[in-house]
Amino acid sequence: MRASTRSAMPTLRQVLARGHMRLILVAVLMASVTLMATGVLVIRGYADRNLALIARTVAYTVEPALVFEDMDAARRGMVAVAASESVHRVDVRDARGRMLVEWRRPGDGMMAAVERGLAELVAPSPAVADILRGHQRVAQVRVYGGADGLGRFILSGLATGLACLVLTLVATWTLSRRLQRDVTDPLGKIADVAHAVRADRQFDRRVPTSDIQEVDQLGRDFNALLDELRDWHKGIVTQNRMLERQATRDALTGLGNRAMFEQALPATVERSNAEGRSFAIIYIDVNRFKQVNDTHGHDAGDAMLIVIAARLRAVLRPGDQAFRLGGDEFALILAPGLSAPELAAIKLHIADGMAQPIMLPNGERIEASLSIGSACYPEDSADARDLLRHADAAMYAAKAGRVANGDR
Numbered sequence: 001m002r003a004s005t006r007s008a009m010p011t012l013r014q015v016l017a018r019g020h021m022r023l024i025l026v027a028v029l030m031a032s033v034t035l036m037a038t039g040v041l042v043i044r045g046y047a048d049r050n051l052a053l054i055a056r057t058v059a060y061t062v063e064p065a066l067v068f069e070d071m072d073a074a075r076r077g078m079v080a081v082a083a084s085e086s087v088h089r090v091d092v093r094d095a096r097g098r099m100l101v102e103w104r105r106p107g108d109g110m111m112a113a114v115e116r117g118l119a120e121l122v123a124p125s126p127a128v129a130d131i132l133r134g135h136q137r138v139a140q141v142r143v144y145g146g147a148d149g150l151g152r153f154i155l156s157g158l159a160t161g162l163a164c165l166v167l168t169l170v171a172t173w174t175l176s177r178r179l180q181r182d183v184t185d186p187l188g189k190i191a192d193v194a195h196a197v198r199a200d201r202q203f204d205r206r207v208p209t210s211d212i213q214e215v216d217q218l219g220r221d222f223n224a225l226l227d228e229l230r231d232w233h234k235g236i237v238t239q240n241r242m243l244e245r246q247a248t249r250d251a252l253t254g255l256g257n258r259a260m261f262e263q264a265l266p267a268t269v270e271r272s273n274a275e276g277r278s279f280a281i282i283y284i285d286v287n288r289f290k291q292v293n294d295t296h297g298h299d300a301g302d303a304m305l306i307v308i309a310a311r312l313r314a315v316l317r318p319g320d321q322a323f324r325l326g327g328d329e330f331a332l333i334l335a336p337g338l339s340a341p342e343l344a345a346i347k348l349h350i351a352d353g354m355a356q357p358i359m360l361p362n363g364e365r366i367e368a369s370l371s372i373g374s375a376c377y378p379e380d381s382a383d384a385r386d387l388l389r390h391a392d393a394a395m396y397a398a399k400a401g402r403v404a405n406g407d408r
Contacts, residue, residue, distance in 0.1 A: 024168045032164065047086070047145045051127030055143040057081050058090060059129040062101070066092070066131060066139055071101050078103045082143070089144040095137055186210040190222055203230035252302055253309035256323040261331055264321055268333050269377065269384055277336040278376050280343050281387060283395040284312070284350070285371040286328035292366060300360045304368060311353040315346055331391075340376075347372050371399035 058081050065073035074092065082090045082103060091102040131139040189207055196202040203226060207219040248260035256264065265281075272279050286308060293301040305328065312322045312330060319335030334346065350372060357365040373395025381387040 024172060025165075032160070048127070050086070051143050051145050052129070054081060054087060055127040055129035055141050058092075058143060059131050059141045062092060062141070063131050066100065067133075074101045075103060086145060087143055090141065092131075092139050092141050094139050100139060182210070182212050183215060186212070186215045186219065190219060193222070193226070197226065197229070201233070203233055250309075250324040253306055253324050255309050255312075255330070256321060258323070258325045261323040261325060261333070264323075264333055265384055265388075268336070272336045272377055275336050278338060278379060279336040280334040280338050280374055280376045281391045282332040282334065282347065282350075283373045283391040284330040284332070285395055285399060286330075287369045287371055287399070289328035292368075296360055296362065296364070296366075300362065300366075303361055304358055304366070307358045308354075308368065308370070312350065315349045315353065317346075338376075343374060343376065347374060371395050373398055 058078055061077035061081055062074040065071070065077060078090050078092075078101065083105075087105065089102070089104045092100045094100055126142040126144045129141045129143075130137045131141065186208075193205045193207050196205050206223050206226065210216040210219055248256060248263070250257045268279055286304070289301060289304070292304055305324070308330070309322070309324065312332065316322060316332070317335065321333045323331045323333075325331050334343065351370065354368050354370055357367050359365055373391050373393065375381065375387050375390035375394060377384075377387050380390045
């Protein structure tokens with residue numbers, strides 16, 4: 001759900017590109033509308049003055065024809081003056097408003113209708129000129145403007161606006177590309193590095209430099225933060241390893257402790273089941289350890305345990321593990337794939353390893369022996385706890401045998 005939401009969100013480049021596009025479009029439209037409105041007002045003022053001049057000219061031209069009541073001559077005079085001008089219609093009415101003569105510019109169809117509409121928009125009122133005889137008005141000339149010039153102006157304005165829009169699109173695309181190269185791409189690289197560090201712990205990743213000062217400074221600060229984070233992570237990992245070692249290792253001998261033994265045993269059972277091969281547990285107890293502590297002191301006892309741990313490591317095969325469970329008790333987990341003769345050979349090797357005396361801190365040498373018991377999985381038991389009881393019972397049986405023989 002969160003991934004789909006992120007994919008539906010616009011990118012920074014898209015947001016900035018849209019913002020630039022809207023800003024430029026608004027600016028172009030405002031400029032176009034302002035220029036068009038100003039042009040229309042200017043043309044309207046020019047058209048009003050021109051129509052007034054045409055009306056007076058028509059009045060002077062048709063006045064003699066009206067005096068002699070020659071309407072054909074009046075029409076020819078109107079055509080001679082109005083046909084070459086931007087005029088839509090001219091009519092002459094008497095003092096009572098009756099139509100005497102009229103002229104309309106020929107033309108029909110959609111374009112003519114559009115021009116008439118534009119003419120009415122620019123000059124809704126006709127230009128009027130009176131025809132006087134003495135001080136008495138005998139007729140009135142009305143001239144209605146055309147839209148030829150205005151149409152050309154509007155077409156030119158539309159073409160200019162379209163050209164501006166095309167230039168706007170080109171400028172916006174160019175700006176978007178530069179914005180992507182200088183801003184969004186560096187920010188995207190910062191986001192990629194941050195994701196790699198967070199998800200994959202790739203603390204060696206760094207952000208490249210940028211040509212923009214603020215973005216470059218952001219990248220440098222981010223890289224410095226990554227350096228600190230890498231050092232902090234390295235310290236945390238080292239500390240965690242130390243804590244893990246302290247929690248799972250015996251401080252005196254360096255062998256695994258009881259907690260580690262309880263974690264390793266179930267894992268070995270799972271491996272044995274998966275591979276279909278048996279493994280073995282060996283329990284070891286140091287004979288006469290209490291006597292050494294009482295006679296030579298605890299330092300001597302610790303030295304004795306350290307040497308025994310080293311000799312146990314010497315008999316381990318690849319995959320085998322050694323543990324100190326506490327006091328003078330040790331345990332070995334022998335990796336799956338162990339045969340009965342191999343188990344017997346390892347136990348004999350452990351016992352033979354104790355034949356050499358142990359040097360104590362005070363310079364004395366003592367001989368040490370071990371009581372060893374073992375159990376095989378799953379031959380002796382398929383239950384881990386019961387397997388431990390078998391190994392423990394075997395160890396105590398070996399110790400009891402030594403006691404019966406006079407070796408405590």
